[in-house]
Amino acid sequence: MRILIIEDDDVLRDGLVVGLSFAGFTSEAVATRVEGEAALEAGGFSGMVLDLMLPDGSGLDLLARLRSRGSTLPVLMLTARDRPHERVAGLDGGADDYLGKPFDLEELAARLRAILRRAEGRADGRIAWNGLVLDPAKMKGEIAGEVQTFSPKEFAILRALIERPGAVLGKSALEERLYGWEDGVESNTVEVHVHRLRSKLGASFIETVRGAGYRLAPPTAKETA
């Protein structure tokens, strides 16, 4: 899941990027409203963590503009101003959730997962497909009665595929999910992680579509979730 972080404090921004990566999120982080708007323009984000007070304007203004364009991007507002009426202003201003500083990294990740899955129309945190029950909160999956754990990068790819099962995701789209990791994306990274996923989930769980990319195999009849 690729997240846009707009936060002007560089220490916090860095902490968010690294901390959320532990929870399986890939993030792009910017410091100002202008940069944030440019990043949103480019698109490709599943959610946004937005600081209320930015050096060049209010996060609420950015949010208002985003919503006026009809975007339903899940937004979690992050701010030092967390008195009740300020929370109300944030939520009414279009934020899906509101977290006061300082916050707990795990809570932030959990709230992000919650608003993301609600945006996908799911209430249950777990996602099931073809015999795999995936728990994004724990970055674990259960398949054929066996618990599998995934590395953050493996999880990012699996998560991307399972969001829209059956749809083909190109290599570049998957790379985008991995973009932002500090070690960069090497050309074979996607292949390497898909290979590891196949060894954990079974060789036929992920299909390769020649020249197009990858997708999850359709479920076998008895294992429909």
Place this chain on the structure above:
Amino acid sequence: MSIRLRLFLILVLATGAVWASAVVWTRARTEAHVERVLDARLSEAARMVVSLIADNSIDLGAAAGVMEGAGTETAFAPAADYEHRLSCQIWSVEGGLLGQSEGAPDGRLSSNSSGFSTSDVDGQAWRVYTAEDPDLGIRVMVADTRAMRENLVGSIITALVLPAGLVLPALLGLIWISLGRGLAPLDRVARVLSNRSASDLTPLPDEPAASEVRPLIEGLNGLMTRVASARESERTFTAFAAHELKTPLSGLKTQAQVAAMSPDPATKDRALAQIQKAVDRTDRMVRQLLDMAAIEAEVAEAGEHPASIAPLLADVMEDLASLARVKGVALHADLKESCVLQCSRPLLLGTAVRNLLENALAAGPQGSEVTLTMHAVEEGRSCAIRVRDHGSGIPLDELALVTRRFVRGRQAEGAGSGLGLAIVDLAMERLRGRLSLTRAEGGGLLAELVLPCLSGHVGPAVPDLQASPAK
């Protein structure tokens, strides 16, 4: 003591003094007048008796008899009080008593041969007029008593003072009531004030008031407005400070969690480095908050002393040398002339310059240069201190805003607290100086402080100070 009582006493004392002096004056005047009138009467009566005798209108012997018989049954008695007030003795020149009126003392009234005299006969003081007629060989002495005269003056004075004495309580009452009414506007203000709670800083009701009270009300309202705005800014400042501290705290917490969760030592080390950075920054912010509070709390101290600027700047340069080394920015000072500042707290200038230099060091890219210069301007009446960096500068539209508290420039990237320039601005206000920010030629920011200083105290400064990055 209440103003009412005070005024009352003043008025009573003043009125009493005026009355008392009027009484004294009247008494003196009356006495003199009565004396003159009665003396005239004495001499007139004496001459009358002499002329009667001279005309042979009365026989002395018979007259003596008449005089003896008169008095008790005389029809001519003007008033009981003044009966027998005149006594008459007729003496022969040889010294024999020829006759006397009833009520006259037995002793000789006067030893004078003629004219006015005062004598003491039979224990009573007498005023005597002696008329002598050498032809007849008689001396006629007419006298009245001092006691009678004093009694007369006394009753005149009593007649004057008594009604006034009766009126006095009424007058006092009137004064007391009038004072109460006159002071009512003040009472109203006092009542309104005493009914308010200590935290109520709304202006007093704007009702028509006496011209003496109006400045008081206006003064109070002005004061309350100032207190309210000071309190408001304090509240805003505290709230802002609390909020502003939350962001670095949040960074600290997040990085601490990252360090705790990180799977590999490299990530952990990086997080720890970030924590150190956040602690440094929070420390600076707290220091700036304290600086700000200290400058704000600064009340003008009584004594202003001349203080040379150069040593102050030298101290600041020394403090920042290590920071400059860490940043890899060369810090140069060019203090050609040292000015002398006349102020109570020269250290404020050190705080201001330190903040400017810290900003400049933060803005300048590695390998660039920050210069601090000082020279006299306005014919030595002012001193200009300039800090110039080679950073990206402040966008024109932000120049006016950056001296506000907690306002960070777009290019500051959250590195500062947003307080530095606000501190400089506040310190300049206290030092009667001014801060101006301009874009330097060739890029970067030029911050200039212009301070009034003692003219004629411009001299060569301390030797050049240099703090260069470690080679």
